[in-house]
Amino acid sequence: MRNLFKRVLAVAAATVLTFTMSSSAFAAEDIVLDDSGSPFIKTFDPGDAGDYKYMGYVYCFEAPSEYKYLQITYTGDATAFEELRLEFVVNSDPAEEIKLTPCWFSENDEGTFKTTDGGLVPAPSSKEQTVTIDLAASGIDLSTGIRAFHVHDTPGKGTFTITDARLLTEVPGGSKAVADTNTKTDSKSSDDKKTDSKSSKSDSSKSAEAPAEDAGSGSGSQAGATTGGGSTAAPATGSATLPIAVALGGIAVAAVAFVGSRKMKED
Numbered sequence: 001m002r003n004l005f006k007r008v009l010a011v012a013a014a015t016v017l018t019f020t021m022s023s024s025a026f027a028a029e030d031i032v033l034d035d036s037g038s039p040f041i042k043t044f045d046p047g048d049a050g051d052y053k054y055m056g057y058v059y060c061f062e063a064p065s066e067y068k069y070l071q072i073t074y075t076g077d078a079t080a081f082e083e084l085r086l087e088f089v090v091n092s093d094p095a096e097e098i099k100l101t102p103c104w105f106s107e108n109d110e111g112t113f114k115t116t117d118g119g120l121v122p123a124p125s126s127k128e129q130t131v132t133i134d135l136a137a138s139g140i141d142l143s144t145g146i147r148a149f150h151v152h153d154t155p156g157k158g159t160f161t162i163t164d165a166r167l168l169t170e171v172p173g174g175s176k177a178v179a180d181t182n183t184k185t186d187s188k189s190s191d192d193k194k195t196d197s198k199s200s201k202s203d204s205s206k207s208a209e210a211p212a213e214d215a216g217s218g219s220g221s222q223a224g225a226t227t228g229g230g231s232t233a234a235p236a237t238g239s240a241t242l243p244i245a246v247a248l249g250g251i252a253v254a255a256v257a258f259v260g261s262r263k264m265k266e267d
Contacts, residue, residue, distance in 0.1 A: 028066065028169045030071075030166040030167065030168055031060065031061050031063050031067060031166060031167040032164075032165070032166045033058050033059075033060065033165040033166060033167070034165075035058070035059040035061070037059070038056060038057050038058050038059045038148070039058065040058040040072075040151075040162050040165040041162050041163065041164060041165050042161070042162060043159060043160070043161040043162075044080075044151065044153070044159060044160055044161075044162070045159040046153040046154060046155045046156070046157055046158075046159075047155045047156075048155050048156050049155055050155050051154065051155070052152070052154065052155075053152065053153045053154065053155050054150065054151075054152055055151040055152065055153055056150070056151055057089075057148050057149065057150045057151065058148060058149050058150075058151065058165075059147075059148050060146045060147060060148055060149065060167060062145060062146075062147050063145055063146045063147075063167050064145045065142045065143055065144065065145045066169045067142070067145075067146065067167040067168065067169055068134065068135055068136050068142060068168070068169065068170075069116070069132050069133060069134060069135060069167065069168040069169070069170070069171060070132070070133040070135055070165070070166075070167055070168075071130065071131070071132045071133070071164075071165070071166050071167075071168055071172065072130070072131060072133070072162055072164065072165045073128060073129065073130040073162070073163045073164040073165070074124055074128070074129060074160055074161060074162050074163060075124055075125065075126060075127065075128050075129075075160070075161050075163070076124030076125075076158060076159055076160025076161055077124060077157070077158025077159055077160065078123050078124060078125060078158070079123070079157050079158050080123075080124050080157055080158040080159060080160035081105035081106060081121060081123055081124060081160065082105075082106050082123075082154075082157055083104070083106070083153060083154040083157055084104070084105045084106075084151075084152070084153050084157070084160075085102040085103060085104040085105065085108070085110070085152050085153075086102065086103055086113075086149045086150065086151060086152070087099055087100065087101075087102045087103075087149060087150040087152060088100045088103070088140055088146055088148075088149045089146070089147050089148045089149060089150070090141060090142075090143075090144045090145060090146055090147060091144050091145075091147065097147075098144075099150075100140060100141060101139075102152060103138055103139065103140060105120075105121050106120065107120070111138065111139045112138065113133050113138045114133065114134055114137045114138045115131050115132060115133055115134065116132045116133075116134050116137075116171050118137070121133065124160050128163065130164070132168070132171060132172065146167070
């Protein structure tokens with residue numbers, strides 16, 4: 001009887017361990033880009049002087065290669081993305097930093113960001129938009145993972161505010177529909193664009209704070225003050241609920257086994 005009980009206990013423990021290991025593969029959490037020293041969730045203002053503006057860097061928490069998507073929620077001036085580009089840094093060892101060719105938010109020979117439906121990232125407006133960028137389809141080499149990315153822009157192109165930014169391992173449900181809607185919105189007439197531009201400039205002038213020194217720039221570059229501190233718009237694609245439930249199940253099995261063994265000893 002005792003040998004049978006030990007076999008049952010071993011099978012139960014093995015089952016719990018298997019489910020725990022397999023469920024962890026589905027529990028990848030979004031990486032929210034809100035590092036206190038170098039967040040992407042903030043207002044960016046390239047100013048009006050000069051021909052080039054380095055606006056700091058964004059730390060990606062050494063995201064592994066399975067994080068293939070960048071989802072952003074944003075508002076801003078209609079021209080703010082015209083010359084905005086990100087320069088990704090791969091390889092987790094800073095001593096062997098590898099910088100990839102900059103990828104642009106508008107069409108550019110160096111590289112252009114593509115959304116999950118294959119389109120361009122829609123221009124900002126006063127209305128908040130959320131899009132999911134396919135990093136691999138945009139030409140970003142994810143084989144070693146992403147450590148950070150630098151933010152570059154051109155003065156005079158206007159301000160923009162990122163209210164949520166996160167790296168994802170899979171496309172969230174409905175993201176293609178959002179991208180399709182945004183693309184249609186972006187194709188409106190030039191008169192409408194002018195109206196949106198005036199409206200967004202008015203909104204940004206009310207909400208943007210004075211530029212502060214960028215902690216990620218060694219040259220004392222200026223970037224807009226942070227306007228958001230955490231995730232706000234994009235739902236997490238991963239969940240820790242299943243692993244927790246499995247773990248609790250394992251504890252329950254262990255408890256039953258302990259009580260059973262004590263009872264057998266008493267008998």
